[in-house]
Amino acid sequence: MQGYFQYIMGGGSVLLVFCLFMVSLCKQFWQTILAQGFGMGIAMGFMFLPSISVLSQNWKRRRAFAMGFAVTGSSIGGVIFPIMINSLLAKKAFGEAIRDTAYLVLGCSVAINLLMRASPPPPKPPGAAKVQPLKFFREPRFTLATTGALFVAMGLFVPLFYIQYFLTIKGVDPTITTYSLAILNAASVFGRTIPNAIADRVGPFNVLLPTVTLSGACVFIMFFASSSAGAIVFVLLYGFLSGAYVSLVGPAFASTATHPSEIGVRMGLPFVFIGAAALIGSPIAGQLVNRTPTTFTAPVVFAGCSMLFGASVLLFARRAQAKVKGSRRI
Numbered sequence: 001m002q003g004y005f006q007y008i009m010g011g012g013s014v015l016l017v018f019c020l021f022m023v024s025l026c027k028q029f030w031q032t033i034l035a036q037g038f039g040m041g042i043a044m045g046f047m048f049l050p051s052i053s054v055l056s057q058n059w060k061r062r063r064a065f066a067m068g069f070a071v072t073g074s075s076i077g078g079v080i081f082p083i084m085i086n087s088l089l090a091k092k093a094f095g096e097a098i099r100d101t102a103y104l105v106l107g108c109s110v111a112i113n114l115l116m117r118a119s120p121p122p123p124k125p126p127g128a129a130k131v132q133p134l135k136f137f138r139e140p141r142f143t144l145a146t147t148g149a150l151f152v153a154m155g156l157f158v159p160l161f162y163i164q165y166f167l168t169i170k171g172v173d174p175t176i177t178t179y180s181l182a183i184l185n186a187a188s189v190f191g192r193t194i195p196n197a198i199a200d201r202v203g204p205f206n207v208l209l210p211t212v213t214l215s216g217a218c219v220f221i222m223f224f225a226s227s228s229a230g231a232i233v234f235v236l237l238y239g240f241l242s243g244a245y246v247s248l249v250g251p252a253f254a255s256t257a258t259h260p261s262e263i264g265v266r267m268g269l270p271f272v273f274i275g276a277a278a279l280i281g282s283p284i285a286g287q288l289v290n291r292t293p294t295t296f297t298a299p300v301v302f303a304g305c306s307m308l309f310g311a312s313v314l315l316f317a318r319r320a321q322a323k324v325k326g327s328r329r330i
Contacts, residue, residue: 005050005054005116005117005118006113006117006118008046008047008050009046009047009050009051009112009113009116010113011046012042012043012044012045012046012047012050013043013047013109013110013112013113015039015040015042015043015046016040016043016044016047016105016109017102017105017106017109018039019035019036019039019040019043020040020098020101020102020105021098021099021102022035022039023035023036023040023098024094024095024096024097024098024099024102025095045275049264049267049268049271050118050264051070051112051116052067052070052071052250052267053263053264053267053268054116054117054118054119055067055070056250056251056254056260056263056267057118057119057260057263058119061200062197062200063200063251063254064196064197064199064200064204064247064248064251065193065196065197065199065200067196067247067250067251067254068192068193068195068196068197068199068247068248068251069192069193069196071192071246071247071250072188072189072192072193072247074246075185075186075188075189075192075243076185076189077185078181078182078184078185078188079182079185079186079189081101082179082181082182083179083182084100084101084104085097085101086178088100088101133265133269136256136262136265136266136269137269139256139320139324140316140317140320141256141317141320141321141323141324142253142256142266142270144313144314144316144317144320145252145253145256145270145314145317145321146269146270146273146274147310147313147317148310148311148312148313148314148315148316148317149249149253149270149273149274149310149314150270150273150274150276150277150310151277151306151307151309151310151313152212152216152245152306152307152310152311152314153274153275153277153278153281153310154277154278154280154281154284154306154307154310155216155219155281155302155303155304155305155306155307155310156215156242156245156278156281156303156307157278157281157282158219158281158282158285158299158300158302158303159219159222159238159242159303160181160184160242161282161285162282162285162286162289162296162299163180163181163184163222163235164177164178164180164181165289166222166225166296167180167225167231169293169294169296170225170226170231171226172225172226172227172228172231173228176228176231176232177231180231180235181235183232183235183236183239184235184236184238184239184242185239186239187235187236187237187238187239187240187243188239188240188242188243188246189243190240190243191211191239191240191241191242191243191244191247192243192244192246192247193247195207195211195244195247195248196244196247196248196251199248199251202329203255203328203329203330204248204251204252204254204255204330205252205255205314205317205318205321205322205330206318206328206329206330207244207248208244208245208248208249208252208314209311209314209315209318211241211244211245211248212244212245212307212310212311212314213308213311214241215238215241215242215244215245215307216304216305216306216307216308216310216311217304217308218234218237218238218241219238219300219303219304219307220300220301220304221233221234221237221238222234222296222300223296223297223300249270249274250267253266253267253270254266254267255321255330256321281303281306284302285299285302285303286299288302318330
């Protein structure tokens with residue numbers, strides 16, 4: 001990213017807006033996969049990590065809170081866009097509704113490209129070695145943290161993808177079912193700021209570990225979300241706890257860097273594996289849904305156990321990080 005921030009963000013923004021307009025023209029399934037699946041996925045990958053990494057360069061004292069506050073944007077978008085799309089589809093055709101959202105994304109993209117700038121990292125000490133990314137995996141703390149985050153991500157997005165379908169088959173009020181994702185994302189706004197403010201005081205690993213453990217346990221509460229009250233309690237709790245993972249995993253990896261020039265690489269490498277895990281987790285859960293379509297037992301157990309296993313690996317990563325730092329504030 002060093003020296004190429006504006007090019008990466010600008011290129012990703014152009015590709016994102018272009019692909020969103022192309023989605024509005026899609027008539028066949030393969031076209032949707034190409035425009036939304038591949039095109040928008042690549043574009044968001046270009047934009048997400050550089051935008052988070054640049055914050056870690058500019059904030060040192062309250063880095064976790066700054067990064068958490070930034071990623072609340074996706075939570076706010078998760079509240080606005082479902083409501084916006086539902087309202088537009090009630091009045092307009094699909095293509096026209098998607099184009100309206102594309103204009104909104106275009107405006108936001110222009111704003112971020114005008115406002116965000118990468119700061120040059122401080123000079124390295126004389127004789128400092130060049131960053132060699134693959135060597136990071138020789139560090140137990142880095143490898144364990146990547147492995148733990150991978151398993152957490154494999155289960156984390158399963159409830160987000162299937163909560164509306166789950167509530168539908170359980171006969172929950174249709175209005176609550178429709179707005180369940182919006183409620184979950186609204187709760188995620190607080191989950192991405194409050195834990196991060198605490199993390200600046202006690203360390204990102206010390207907050208990430210309990211929130212991930214609780215979110216994994218919270219998945220099993222889905223079994224009791226068969227009423228309107230139960231559904232609201234679940235989406236609020238899971239929205240808060242899952243939001244904490246999304247906002248804390250970046251600061252946790254950034255804290256393993258020994259020099260600011262390493263931050264981008266130390267965050268980028270794990271997100272390759274985290275993204276792959278998130279990609280395969282939901283399809284696996286989809287296959288498991290077919291085995292228990294009315295009870296949802298198999299996908300819930302899969303998601304919960306995957307996250308709890310990831311949390312147990314993160315515990316060892318925290319211990320390894322504490323040993324390197326010589327402190328419990330990690």
